[in-house]
Amino acid sequence: MSVISVDPRSRKPIWEQLTENIKLLVLRGILKPDEQLPGVRTLAGELAINPNTIQKSYAELERQGIIYSIQGRGCFVTDNRQSIENEHKKALEEKFSKIVSDAKESRIDKERLCALIENIYSESES
Amino acid sequence: MSVISVDPRSRKPIWEQLTENIKLLVLRGILKPDEQLPGVRTLAGELAINPNTIQKSYAELERQGIIYSIQGRGCFVTDNRQSIENEHKKALEEKFSKIVSDAKESRIDKERLCALIENIYSESES
Amino acid sequence: MSVISVDPRSRKPIWEQLTENIKLLVLRGILKPDEQLPGVRTLAGELAINPNTIQKSYAELERQGIIYSIQGRGCFVTDNRQSIENEHKKALEEKFSKIVSDAKESRIDKERLCALIENIYSESES
Amino acid sequence: MSVISVDPRSRKPIWEQLTENIKLLVLRGILKPDEQLPGVRTLAGELAINPNTIQKSYAELERQGIIYSIQGRGCFVTDNRQSIENEHKKALEEKFSKIVSDAKESRIDKERLCALIENIYSESES
DNA sequence: GTGGTCTAGACCACC
DNA sequence: GTGGTCTAGACCACT
Numbered sequence: 292m293s294v295i296s297v298d299p300r301s302r303k304p305i306w307e308q309l310t311e312n313i314k315l316l317v318l319r320g321i322l323k324p325d326e327q328l329p330g331v332r333t334l335a336g337e338l339a340i341n342p343n344t345i346q347k348s349y350a351e352l353e354r355q356g357i358i359y360s361i362q363g364r365g366c367f368v369t370d371n372r373q374s375i376e377n378e379h380k381k382a383l384e385e386k387f388s389k390i391v392s393d394a395k396e397s398r399i400d401k402e403r404l405c406a407l408i409e410n411i412y413s414e415s416e417s
Numbered sequence: 418m419s420v421i422s423v424d425p426r427s428r429k430p431i432w433e434q435l436t437e438n439i440k441l442l443v444l445r446g447i448l449k450p451d452e453q454l455p456g457v458r459t460l461a462g463e464l465a466i467n468p469n470t471i472q473k474s475y476a477e478l479e480r481q482g483i484i485y486s487i488q489g490r491g492c493f494v495t496d497n498r499q500s501i502e503n504e505h506k507k508a509l510e511e512k513f514s515k516i517v518s519d520a521k522e523s524r525i526d527k528e529r530l531c532a533l534i535e536n537i538y539s540e541s542e543s
Numbered sequence: 544m545s546v547i548s549v550d551p552r553s554r555k556p557i558w559e560q561l562t563e564n565i566k567l568l569v570l571r572g573i574l575k576p577d578e579q580l581p582g583v584r585t586l587a588g589e590l591a592i593n594p595n596t597i598q599k600s601y602a603e604l605e606r607q608g609i610i611y612s613i614q615g616r617g618c619f620v621t622d623n624r625q626s627i628e629n630e631h632k633k634a635l636e637e638k639f640s641k642i643v644s645d646a647k648e649s650r651i652d653k654e655r656l657c658a659l660i661e662n663i664y665s666e667s668e669s
Numbered sequence: 670m671s672v673i674s675v676d677p678r679s680r681k682p683i684w685e686q687l688t689e690n691i692k693l694l695v696l697r698g699i700l701k702p703d704e705q706l707p708g709v710r711t712l713a714g715e716l717a718i719n720p721n722t723i724q725k726s727y728a729e730l731e732r733q734g735i736i737y738s739i740q741g742r743g744c745f746v747t748d749n750r751q752s753i754e755n756e757h758k759k760a761l762e763e764k765f766s767k768i769v770s771d772a773k774e775s776r777i778d779k780e781r782l783c784a785l786i787e788n789i790y791s792e793s794e795s
Numbered sequence: 796g797t798g799g800t801c802t803a804g805a806c807c808a809c810c
Numbered sequence: 811g812t813g814g815t816c817t818a819g820a821c822c823a824c825t
Contacts, residue, residue: 299801304799304800304801305800305801306800306801318523330811330812330813331812331813332811332812340801340802341801341802341803342802342803343801343802343803344800344801344802346813346814346815347800347801349813350813350814359678360812360813360814361677361678361809361810361812361813362680362682362683362808362809362810362812362813362814363808363809363810363811363812363813364677364809364810364811364812364813365811365812365813366812366813376523379523380523380525383516383519383520383523383525384520384525384529384533386516387516387517387520387530387533388533388537390509390512390513390516391513391533391534391537391538392537393509394509394510394513395537395538397444397502397505397506397509399506399509399510401534401535401538403510404513404534405531405534407510407513407514407517408517408527408530408531409527411514411517411518411521412517412521412527425613425616425825426611426613428614430614430823430824430825431614431824431825432824432825466825467824467825469824469825470824470825473824473825551816556814556815556816557815557816558815558816570775582796582797582798583797583798583799584796584797584798592816592817593816593817593818594817594818595816595817595818596815596816596817598798598799598800599815599816601798602798602799612797612798612799613797613798613824613825614797614798614799614823614824614825615796615797615798615823615824615825616796616797616798616824616825617796617797617798618797618798628775631775632775632777635768635771635772635775635777636772636777636781636785638768639768639769639772639782639785640785640789642761642764642765642768643765643785643786643789643790644789645761646761646762646765647789647790649696649754649757649758649761651758651761651762653786653787653790655762656765656786657783657786659762659765659766659769660769660779660782660783661779663766663769663770663773664769664773664779677810682808682809682810683809683810684809684810718810719809719810721809721810722809722810725809725810
């Protein structure tokens with residue numbers, strides 16, 4: 292059984308959810324380099340969605356360099372996890388900076404933000 | 418002339434941009450309580466977009482309790498700025514917490530986050 | 544009537560042909576900046592192919608930054624023709640270099656290649 | 670061990686890569702006339718690919734007149750290297766001409782092309 | 796009206 | 811068996 296799941300009722304397109312989902316699995320090392328992804332039809336069956344939707348997601352992942360496909364064999368995880376991870380961190384920091392700017396504009400104290408950070412980082416390791 | 422502007426190329430719907438835009442103007446006190454908003458057709462002309470889009474945005478703002486409309490007169494800003502501001506701050510803090518969780522999961526140091534905060538808060542007041 | 548055409552019997556996917564086709568029209572200035580492209584259904588009718596195929600092509604063109612789409616309005620040509628043109632030239636030169644290497648390996652005289660170039664460049668301006 | 674290699678990740682079908690690969694070996698004289706090619710199963714084992722793929726490639730090579738097969742014995746290189754070479758050169762020149770036309774249309778100077786040629790031909794003999 | 800997404804089902808080349 | 815392409819037709823949000 293797969294650990295992948297999507298919410299068809301979300302406003303975010305299923306193929307985007309799927310893309311992000313798999314990206315995270317690769318980032319966390321749950322999907323290891325050169326490991327084969329489930330086939331489009333298989334996964335479509337498990338998630339009860341259309342194979343084409345899976346296909347679109349796989350195509351996007353390949354475009355992003357996270358997976359590669361071999362004709363007649365299937366799709367596999369690339370082994371450049373490091374660069375993907377760096378890119379992901381950079382994107383996160385940008386989003387973070389943007390929201391901090393918003394917070395500043397709304398006159399939220401920076402101490403408040405730091406306190407929130409402390410809370411989250413001191414939570415039990417999941 | 419209004420200080421309101423929208424970007425039709427953005428992936429975010431125009432009516433959402435407009436809603437957020439006006440919400441900010443109220444928050445910053447640029448639009449004061451009981452001040453009248455520009456008419457639907459007027460604003461549509463200025464922004465070169467469809468009046469229905471403006472209408473949808475005004476409806477959303479009324480639903481959120483930020484403005485009220487009087488039949489045959491127009492739309493006006495409500496005076497509960499304080500509660501709107503609180504709500505806005507709360508929403509910001511939730512988004513902030515969520516992204517901090519993501520950062521933690523990606524093993525970004527909390528010191529890094531605090532440094533980013535310092536940078537932004539020490540920028541010149543715009 | 545449109546100047547766009549595709550060959551459904553080619554080995555190259557229709558959506559790729561279409562993408563390349565439109566890219567050339569932009570490059571040659573036949574499609575001008577901010578000009579609207581034909582709608583997916585319209586073009587699908589003209590070319591007697593499925594709207595989804597057009598859609599895939601438009602999506603790729605948007606990803607390449609050659610066009611942009613506005614929700615509910617349509618697709619339009621971007622105005623960064625210069626950068627697209629440069630990128631295109633660079634790609635052409637790479638392909639050219641690669642084939643010259645092959646020619647060298649096959650012991651084709653460089654004089655022969657230059658002669659071919661002369662021939663083509665002295666042809667009547669189309 | 671053979672000097673043949675293929676890249677299963679490439680978008681180009683493996684059997685095509687293989688065909689081209691062997692063709693080059695014949696052209697360069699590494700595979701000499703009447704020399705026997707590795708057996709289908711042997712080569713399949715070495716390259717870790719499906720025997721059917723090798724079979725398809727050998728069939729294509731035979732169709733092109735580059736090798737011939739003897740029932741129960743195996744496949745052998747034909748000795749009409751000259752004609753193959755000529756055909757290969759002709760194909761190269763056609764591809765070359767086509768790309769030069771594209772370059773002309775993109776207003777790349779012919780001097781630029783000649784310079785590229787000079788560079789490549791003056792490189793150290795590999 | 797537009798583009799964007801999704802489904803269902805087909806066909807293809809490749810392995 | 812696999813992924814890749816294409817068709818037909820539907821639904822959605824946005825304008």
